Amino acid sequence: MTRALVTGGCGFVGRHLCDRLLAEGFDVVCVDLMKPGTGARPPVSRQRLHRQFTLNEQDCRAFFESAHEHFDYVFHLAALVGGRMTLENQTLLVAEDLAVDAALWRWAGECRPGTVVYFSSSAAYPVALQTEAMQTRLSEDMISFERPLGVPDLSYGWTKLTGEYLMKLYVERYGGRAVAYRPFSGYGEDQDLAYPFPAICSRLLKERGAPEVSVWGSGHQCRDFIHISDCVDFIWKTMDTLPSGASLNLSTGKATSFIALAELVSRELGWTPQVRGTASRPEGVFFRCGDVALQKSFGLTPKIGIEEGVRRCLKHHHRLEAACV
Numbered sequence: 001m002t003r004a005l006v007t008g009g010c011g012f013v014g015r016h017l018c019d020r021l022l023a024e025g026f027d028v029v030c031v032d033l034m035k036p037g038t039g040a041r042p043p044v045s046r047q048r049l050h051r052q053f054t055l056n057e058q059d060c061r062a063f064f065e066s067a068h069e070h071f072d073y074v075f076h077l078a079a080l081v082g083g084r085m086t087l088e089n090q091t092l093l094v095a096e097d098l099a100v101d102a103a104l105w106r107w108a109g110e111c112r113p114g115t116v117v118y119f120s121s122s123a124a125y126p127v128a129l130q131t132e133a134m135q136t137r138l139s140e141d142m143i144s145f146e147r148p149l150g151v152p153d154l155s156y157g158w159t160k161l162t163g164e165y166l167m168k169l170y171v172e173r174y175g176g177r178a179v180a181y182r183p184f185s186g187y188g189e190d191q192d193l194a195y196p197f198p199a200i201c202s203r204l205l206k207e208r209g210a211p212e213v214s215v216w217g218s219g220h221q222c223r224d225f226i227h228i229s230d231c232v233d234f235i236w237k238t239m240d241t242l243p244s245g246a247s248l249n250l251s252t253g254k255a256t257s258f259i260a261l262a263e264l265v266s267r268e269l270g271w272t273p274q275v276r277g278t279a280s281r282p283e284g285v286f287f288r289c290g291d292v293a294l295q296k297s298f299g300l301t302p303k304i305g306i307e308e309g310v311r312r313c314l315k316h317h318h319r320l321e322a323a324c325v
């Protein structure tokens with residue numbers, strides 16, 4: 001039986017990843033803080049009832065201190081993330097996430113799991129490449145520790161960059177196997193409303209028919225939205241073939257502005273409001289979109305386009321509304 005440890009497995013990405021690992025016949029040990037009100041949810045019932053799934057509700061640092069068992073794979077997702085967190089409490093975020101990542105790599109050095117899969121982020125890319133003037137499609141080799149091209153925008157990006165650096169040390173010094181993924185804007189039906197994709201779908205559903213709707217920032221800023229099932233599929237297909245120490249984007253290569261996203265949602269709902277930006281709300285970087293050449297070399301193509309993603313998200317929020325009536 002293949003054994004996997006998933007830290008942060010009750011978060012948005014973790015829930016989907018655990019589902020896939022269980023469906024593929026893995027034995028899954030999940031470690032998650034499960035703090036109330038943070039967006040972490042109990043695993044879906046089939047996970048709880050699943051004989052091959054164990055949930056430890058604890059800080060993964062404590063788990064690392066006491067666990068000496070062997071895992072074939074370790075998927076490290078535990079991190080303080082999300083719009084609110086990244087913007088509001090940078091110091092806490094850096095202190096916590098660096099400590100958690102350091103604990104992971106120290107433990108991996110001692111316990112030597114088969115493969116460590118580190119969840120980095122597209123936020124680790126240099127901010128100077130993501131301006132309105134540059135609008136660069138970000139490719140994996142644009143993060144270089146030897147000849148840096150620039151620095152990330154937020155502390156959150158710095159912690160992910162440092163995490164990747166620690167991965168490289170682990171691979172070089174301990175000869176361990178590890179790979180990293182850099183998700184762009186992952187979204188999906190059961191995502192917390194702190195994230196823009198579900199927030200916009202849910203808001204427009206409520207405001208349906210209004211002459212005017214709003215998005216944050218100028219509305220012209222762009223993101224590369226990738227559906228969570230494609231993210232998980234890309235990981236599944238490459239986690240054994242990606243060279244040790246390498247990082248891979250999880251992206252579609254398609255940039256969508258928030259105004260375009262809101263227009264797509266309203267079209268799907270059958271009306272055409274005026275979409276306006278809200279200057280008082282944070283805008284973040286202007287253009288964050290992945291280069292997909294390396295993903296293509298592994299035969300990866302996303303299955304769910306943004307139109308289908310919007311339809312799924314709306315259907316999900318419709319269902320939630322109906323359940324509340």
Ligand SMILES: NC(=O)C1=CN([C@@H]2O[C@H](COP(=O)(O)OP(=O)(O)OC[C@H]3O[C@@H](n4cnc5c(N)ncnc54)[C@H](OP(=O)(O)O)[C@@H]3O)[C@@H](O)[C@H]2O)C=CC1
Pocket residue numbers: 007008009010011012013014031032033034035036038039040041058059060061076077078079080081082100119120121122123182183184185186187
């Ligand atoms: N979603 C996306 O589009 C992107 C995600 N990523 C990365 O992917 C990973 C997963 O993201 P996502 O699922 O969206 O985030 P979530 O916040 O939904 O999930 C993270 C989970 O980790 C848990 N956690 C945090 N700290 C600890 C800890 N010390 N010990 C144990 N569990 C902990 C959280 O618990 P609790 O909530 O109870 O605190 C939460 O359940 C993260 O590393 C993130 O940085 C990167 C780029 C984009």
Ligand SMILES: C[C@H]1O[C@H](OP(=O)(O)OP(=O)(O)OC[C@H]2O[C@@H](n3cnc4c(=O)[nH]c(N)nc43)[C@H](O)[C@@H]2O)[C@@H](O)[C@@H](O)C1=O
Pocket residue numbers: 081082083086121122123183184185186193194195196199200214215216217221223258281282283284285288
């Ligand atoms: C890769 C990276 O992906 C994410 O980082 P990000 O792309 O910078 O996104 P964010 O969540 O920091 O910013 C949200 C963006 O969305 C715009 N926006 C518009 N309208 C609404 C709106 O209505 N609500 C919200 N919340 N945002 C809106 C808002 O103005 C801003 O531009 C992280 O989840 C992070 O985990 C991560 O790793």
